[in-house]
Amino acid sequence: MVATRVLDALRAGLCGRRLIVAAEGQTGVWLVGGAVRDILLGREPRELDVAVEGDVEALARRLGDVDALHERFGTATVSAGDCRYDVARTRSEHYPVPGALPDVRPAPLAEDLRRRDVTVNAIAVSLSDGGVEAVPGALEDLHGRVLRVLHDRSFEDDPTRVWRIARYAVRLGFAVEPATARLAAHARPGAVSGERFGHELRLSLGEDDPCAIFERLRELQPMALPEGFDPRPDGVAEALSLLPDDGRRDLVVLAACCARMSLDLLQRWLDHLQFPAADRDLVLAASRWVTGAPLRAANTPSQIGRAASGAPVEAVALAGGPNARRWLDELRHVRLEITGDDLLAAGMPQGPPIGAGLRRALDAKLDGRAAGRAEELAVALGER
Ligand code: ATP
Ligand code: MG
DSSP, X not given: OHHHHHHHHHHHSHHHHHHHHHHTTOSSEEEOHHHHHHXXXXXXXSSEEEEESSOHHHHHHHHSEEEEEETTTTEEEEEETTEEEEEEEOEEEEOSSTTSOOEEEEXXXXXXXXXXXXXXXXXXXXXXXXXXXXXXXXXXXXXXXXXXXXSTTHHHHOTHHHHHHHHHHHHHTOEEOXXXXXXXXXXOGGGSOHHHHHHHHHHHHTSXXXXXXXXXXXXXXXXXXXXXXXXXXXTHHHHHHHOOTTSOHHHHHHHHHTTTSOHHHHHHHHHHTTOOHHHHHHHHHHHTTSSOHHHHHOOSHHHHHHHHTTSOHHHHHHHOHHHHHHHHHTGGGOOOXXXXXXXXXXXXXXXXXXXXXXXXXXXXXXXXXXXXHHHHHHHHTTOO
């Protein structure tokens, strides 16, 4: 029954059919993890997770373009058109130091299932013969919509699993089983590298409701998020509704959550989590904009322009209010027809007066006091 549902769903989709064809003639190929879980829940998997008792690279190359191949872990990420696959050698893991990356060695599927995070992610369906293997209780937990770790040391081995469980709980609407919640409360998030922790944070920011994930995470493990981090700050919904398509939704949410953190702590935290410098700077800047005082106080389009120009759209969206909307929808697109070259050609000396002149012209244009080249030029040159 389980195998039929999973294999029928694979056959019904282009990506699944491609996988079935690529796996033909190779034994020990299993669909696992989120792919099986989501298909059984009637959801579209993000990617197809494949475990192979044998040659990963051969299967990966038959599937499509190999985007990354990690020899150490025996894993490959593959894409083919819109299809994405995560292919991994079945393996066992040993954690020499809690929170560090594990030592891995090839192992049969049954062992591979036992290293996984939660029971509902430890179900495998064979593409070779339609067999099903799962850790005990996995199908019952899927039916009962419950997240349960596989053993008591799970969070010691890998504290990022607390993040994963918070994400799954919110995304799938699953409950965290009480013993698992008790274990999560003893997890030590500090044992994980900033890079891995940052990866989990970035994944959460990409989900539909990151704030619900942060709340769930904090309930599970109060130390996971730094002091001053507000999991569900006011104004996020408004900021997201104001944010134009060219804005970064993830960074708006993060900046809002971090508005009450000191700038110094926030900078150190974002660096520790290995955010790219540009993203870090944007979050730092936007997180200070949540009050939006000068922008909210502006009474004319030129005042709005002076308050908002130069700020990233994410910051302006966070400031919120009608002036932010007007800037984002309309005023930020207003451009002068003249440039600094026109002012030089008209005899203005090189230097700060050029910028000031252009600024005056833009103010006038925004306020409807200058239309067309000639009027802009006159204002910039101080002639009107
Ligand atoms: P998603 O829908 O976000 O892809 P997923 O459950 O498929 O969710 P992946 O990150 O794609 O998650 O990983 C695939 C599978 O690998 C998981 O379902 C789980 O079985 C296992 N896995 C991934 N990360 C861990 C981890 N840190 N500890 C234990 N098992 C893990
Ligand atoms: Mg997956």
